[in-house]
Amino acid sequence: MGEVVNVIVAFAVIVILFRWATSNESPEERSASASLGFRPKNITQDMVDIIHGMFPDIPADNIRYDLLRTGNVELTSNKILEKGFLEAPPPAYFNLYPRTPQGPNAALPAGGATATTTATKKSQQSxxxxxxxxxxxxxxxxxxxxxxxxxxxxxxxxxxxxxxxxxxxxxxxxxxxxxxxxxxxxxxxxxxxxxxx
Incomplete structure (x- = not known):
């Protein structure tokens, strides 16, 4: 019986060490995961702009927060179509991602990608x-x-x-x-x- 317990404990230690060794999160990502309650996905300003172009009445911060959770434009769009709104981000979100300035030259805050110059030129073009x-x-x-x-x-x-x-x-x-x-x-x-x- 003692040998079975030793094998189970050794197996658990190996699994924990393997997960720790293969985890490639940076300290910033770990702090973002801890404060938001989920691991944020990589998103671009173009993804936010696409959804904001389809649903201009939804605040950009709500869109960005949902995209950080899903990482997918389609899922976020479907959620808006089903519910009619997106949940507001929690206060911890604004500590990591300060409020974005409203306007065509708005860029993602630190931690996300910035808007490309071609996207801003395209939005200014008649x-x-x-x-x-x-x-x-x-x-x-x-x-x-x-x-x-x-x-x-x-x-x-x-x-x-x-x-x-x-x-x-x-x-x-x-x-x-x-x-x-x-x-x-x-x-x-x-x-x-x-x-x-």
Missing amino acids: LISRYHLQDRVASLSASEAPIAEEHIGGKAIWEDSPEKREASLKERKAQMILAARQRMQAQQTKLASGAKS
Whole structure:
């Protein structure tokens, strides 16, 4: 009987030593795990931005906290769709990850990745420049002829080749962007004329 106890104790010691030796957590990760109650996953600012773009009413800190738990954009998105909200992070979260500044240039705090310059440039880029519509905007403003409503979006004709379908989609996007720009300018002029009177 004494030999069985010795074998069990030796086995337990070996398992504990093996876990300790293969654990590759840094001291910062261990302190984060201890204070949060779970081991935080590696996340990027792009992951937070993707979810915040889909659900702008959810605070970025709530999104980041849930992503630290799940490490997966889909799981966090599904949780928002099922519940309609994400739990607020506990106070220990703000000790490790200070509140993020709100705005397009917000970056992850220490311990996470920072936003890339391409992501901030992309968010500052207008649709006109993204889709290279500067020439068409200039020609539309010169002619002052509004785009007809039947030409905006509308039903697409199924083209034979993928290249033609892609060109058709690009053209429809361009028409929708230009029409939205015209509506916005008309609304701004209406507001300006209303403010003058």
